[in-house]
Amino acid sequence: MEGRFSRRKLRPNIKAFTGKPDLLPFLDVFFLLLIFLTLSTPFVQVSGVEVRLPQVDAGRVRAGLERFIITIGNPDGKPRIYFNDKPLSVEALAEELSRVSRQTGMNMVIIRADAAVPHAVVTEVMAIAARYGLSTFLATGRPERSGERSGGAFTRPGE
DSSP states (O other): OHHHHHHOOOOOOOOOOOSOOOOHHHHHHHHHHHHHHHHHSOOOOOOSSOOOOOOOOHHHHHHTTOOOEEEEEOTTSSOEEEETTEEEOHHHHHHHHHHHHHHOSOOEEEEEEOTTSOHHHHHHHHHHHHHTTOEEEEOOOOOOOTTOOOOOTTSOTTO
């Protein structure tokens, strides 16, 4: 009995596919990639007017990209002033801003203030910047999360 099974040859039941391959899954993936790449490319509007751009010294452009950020924090209930993350007094800030206005081509500083900082401190810093011909840009808020209302000054009553 055992000899009968050992002599038996087993054939696989798998038959070779002889028809045309199914292209629908390939086309689905192709169109998904096409849609993804189309939506992820940046849309740059190019004018129809031909313009020859001048040559620019890259060293000067790099120096002009400096950022001057004044942060006014309130860690222990007392306002503290930081210029590019370096703690300064009001007098030292005035000296630093005068140096910035003389030595660089930048005429803008960014002021970030804590919500608990008195308005008088922010106004004083803005006045110091204006004294040296620097315009200021206030970046004091943070985006509101969806569904979260603060009831602040920019919301309608009852919201």
